Amino acid sequence: HTASKDFKCDQCNYATIRKMCFKQHLLRHKALKELKCDVCSYATNIKGLLKRHVLSHRSSKEFQCDRCDYGTSVKEHLQLHSLKHTDSKGFKCDRCSYVTCTKGNLKTHLLTHSTFKDLKCDQCDYSTNRKE
Structure with missing residues (x-):
């Protein structure tokens, strides 16, 4: 840590010299603006993903x-479903039922579970759940 902090958050008092840490910090503010599906429990902070998800209903x-009677209006959902018919399990979230x-996509999804931070900086108040 040095006295000069090149990256300063305009939404709180966080500052860092590392660009990647700053980008990860900004995602914490973005995660607070979750967009939720009106039909099921699906939630995202990316408007385009919510729009695509709503089509699945x-x-x-x-x-x-x-191979079975499954049908969907979203091509990616069929691709995910097809994993059930193979030995490949895709990439699954260990905290919820999300699969991709x-x-x-899994790495991006994991940011939605950032309510607790396992990794803490010993020189400032920054914490994260990612090792990058």
């Missing part, structure tokens, strides 16, 4: 599984 199921086809 439509009665039109244009994407049909060729990509590791990057």
